[in-house]
Amino acid sequence: MFNYDLAVIGSGPGGRGAAIQGAKLGKKVAVIEQQSLLGGVSVNTGTIPSKALRQAILYLTGHFQRGIYGGNSQLKQQITISDLNVHTQKIVEERVITLENQYKRNNVDIHFGKASFIGPHQLKIDHGLSSQSISASTIIIATGSRPARSKTVPINQVNILDSDGILELTKIPDSLVVVGGGIIGMEYASFFSTLGTKVTVLDLQDNILPFLDTEMSIALQHHLERNGVVFHLGEMVTKVTQRSGRIKTLSDKNNVVYSEALLYAIGRVGM
Known part of the structure; x- marks a missing residue:
């Protein structure tokens, strides 16, 4: 008897899609995420923050207004990393909250920690100061890239x-x-x-x-x-x-x- 029908290692786009689809098909699903936040590279250091950064830069530099107002259309003369991070971090935080709510609505269990196989259907999840073991009929590895x-x-x-x-x-x-x-x-x-x-x-x-x-x-x-x-x-x-x-x-x-x-x-x- 397994703890879960499906366990997914990784909460990036691939892992999220597999987990949510499994839950919608009536399966008992768990997601294991090594990082402290859900979403993987896409949400935390890749696609989402880079696009949010792009919008922050275009907004603060007045790039879209230069054709109308010329080169002096910046909203702030000295743009800092802090200015950019305020815009970027807000988007990332909103996206993480959206993911958390999506998993909750679909009754997907979230385990934060590093997963390793201890058997064909068994995983050890290392939380740092403690660890636990879970089992699943099917395990999907969706750990993304670096x-x-x-x-x-x-x-x-x-x-x-x-x-x-x-x-x-x-x-x-x-x-x-x-x-x-x-x-x-x-x-x-x-x-x-x-x-x-x-x-x-x-x-x-x-x-x-x-x-x-x-x-x-x-x-x-x-x-x-x-x-x-x-x-x-x-x-x-x-x-x-x-x-x-x-x-x-x-x-x-x-x-x-x-x-x-x-x-x-x-x-x-x-x-």
């Missing part, structure tokens, strides 16, 4: 960051190197250039967002260049060092870029 890393880039989540850590910046940097010309890299390159940060993008590909039609990729690159972004395409980062708070990025074409912060965003890999 940012890809490289031995040549010493991520410290202070000034050399990946896409999960970029939202933890304590100040808007005066200069930023973005390694990676994909979706995440271009998203944050556009964010920080709009805030006035000097952004430099390095990528091994010859075009940004290479899955797009070439014409679209080139058009976006030109738009970002008009906003001050500098591109070094077809180049691989070979070494990243820092001294006295300044980061030195070296490429295989011997180009050197100095910056206050670096975002390493070459994609994500499975957990």
Whole structure:
């Protein structure tokens, strides 16, 4: 006899969808989440906060009003990380509350802790100071993904960051190197250039967002260049060092870029 018909490890979009659908089909369902908040990367460090950040930046910089009022349409002259976090955190908190209510309405049990298998149908949930075991007829692993890393880039989540850590910046940097010309890299390159940060993008590909039609990729690159972004395409980062708070990025074409912060965003890999 099992405790649950279905146990889902992970509360991100995949885990949530599986858990809610199982509950709607009349199954007894449990969700195990390792982090302290529901929603996974999508809600807490990925999709939702990045889109909320985008809206906060567009609002505070008066970006949409520039065509009418010119370049002096900012709502606040000195925009800080705190200003951005107020907007972003509110959206994230509202989304987490929505998820909590959805699980409650569908009678899904939530267990916070790290899950590990102790049998084909048994899980141990480590809560830190205590642990428990549960069993389920079916167990779904929906643990999502994490940012890809490289031995040549010493991520410290202070000034050399990946896409999960970029939202933890304590100040808007005066200069930023973005390694990676994909979706995440271009998203944050556009964010920080709009805030006035000097952004430099390095990528091994010859075009940004290479899955797009070439014409679209080139058009976006030109738009970002008009906003001050500098591109070094077809180049691989070979070494990243820092001294006295300044980061030195070296490429295989011997180009050197100095910056206050670096975002390493070459994609994500499975957990």
